[in-house]
Amino acid sequence: MTVPKVLGINYDARSSFMRGPAAAPDEVRRVLHAGSANYSTELGAQVDPELWDDLGNLELGDAEPLDARDKIVAAVSDAIADSSPLLSIGGDHFVTYPVVAAMSERYDNITIVHVDAHPDLYDELDGDRYSHACPFARIMEANHASRLIQFGIRTITPHQREQADRFGVEVHEVRTWDGVVPALEGPVYISIDVDGLDPAFAPGVSHHEPGGLTMRQVLDIIHSVAEQGVHVVGADVVEINPGRDIHDMTAMVGAKLVRELLGLMQ
Numbered sequence: 001m002t003v004p005k006v007l008g009i010n011y012d013a014r015s016s017f018m019r020g021p022a023a024a025p026d027e028v029r030r031v032l033h034a035g036s037a038n039y040s041t042e043l044g045a046q047v048d049p050e051l052w053d054d055l056g057n058l059e060l061g062d063a064e065p066l067d068a069r070d071k072i073v074a075a076v077s078d079a080i081a082d083s084s085p086l087l088s089i090g091g092d093h094f095v096t097y098p099v100v101a102a103m104s105e106r107y108d109n110i111t112i113v114h115v116d117a118h119p120d121l122y123d124e125l126d127g128d129r130y131s132h133a134c135p136f137a138r139i140m141e142a143n144h145a146s147r148l149i150q151f152g153i154r155t156i157t158p159h160q161r162e163q164a165d166r167f168g169v170e171v172h173e174v175r176t177w178d179g180v181v182p183a184l185e186g187p188v189y190i191s192i193d194v195d196g197l198d199p200a201f202a203p204g205v206s207h208h209e210p211g212g213l214t215m216r217q218v219l220d221i222i223h224s225v226a227e228q229g230v231h232v233v234g235a236d237v238v239e240i241n242p243g244r245d246i247h248d249m250t251a252m253v254g255a256k257l258v259r260e261l262l263g264l265m266q
């Protein structure tokens with residue numbers, strides 16, 4: 001059995017609207033270990049703490065984006081050097097760019113399964129090419145992934161539609177999604193921006209975008225990846241903003257996502 005690793009990435013300096021997700025890793029861990037839930041996954045796996053390796057946090061403060069990128073790449077490269085799968089807890093969505101960059105040094109032809117209200121394909125936002133609204137533009141233009149499949153999308157702009165066409169992104173807008181996850185081939189990386197869920201299920205995010213996915217639909221996406229039996233090399237849970245949370249609802253969403261994702265990576 002594989003022992004997945006978990007890394008907290010405390011970095012939200014690329015957020016365009018509101019800071020806060022840097023505090024998420026410890027809040028998700030607190031709720032995960034609080035005792036209100038057990039360590040069984042819905043698919044029957046056990047993810048008790050001794051069955052995965054918590055690497056602690058990468059604290060990046062207000063680091064400049066290229067400095068933050070290089071430190072995340074170094075930490076992730078080190079974590080996956082023994083081929084362990086890695087689950088990172090963000091942080092804002094910027095972190096996915098360096099995490100996948102490091103993954104692409106080790107794995108060819110990565111497919112990304114991405115849940116988000118936003119396509120995050122801006123070439124730049126407010127002059128920042130490393131904004132949390134840009135990671136998938138940076139990933140696709142550098143060929144760090146060969147396929148990007150998006151779910152939960154409900155804020156696409158004409159510019160981002162052009163970018164999606166340019167990079168061949170498979171965008172499943174909530175409005176028209178048929179509930180099906182297309183056939184995948186490994187290696188697969190799963191990136192979950194918690195604002196992909198409807199704010200009713202996950203109020204603790206910086207960008208409340210109504211009309212989103214239910215938690216059940218997000219779990220169905222994860223379980224569909226599991227049922228396809230592909231090699232999941234990494235995953236992230238990003239954009240939880242504890243300062244906006246209500247009764248730990250969103251931290252618990254994060255904790256449950258962590259459990260189900262760890263179950264996939266064993």
Ligand code: MN
Nearest residue numbers: 093116120193
């Ligand atoms: Mn995002």
Ligand code: MN
Nearest residue numbers: 117118193195
């Ligand atoms: Mn988002």
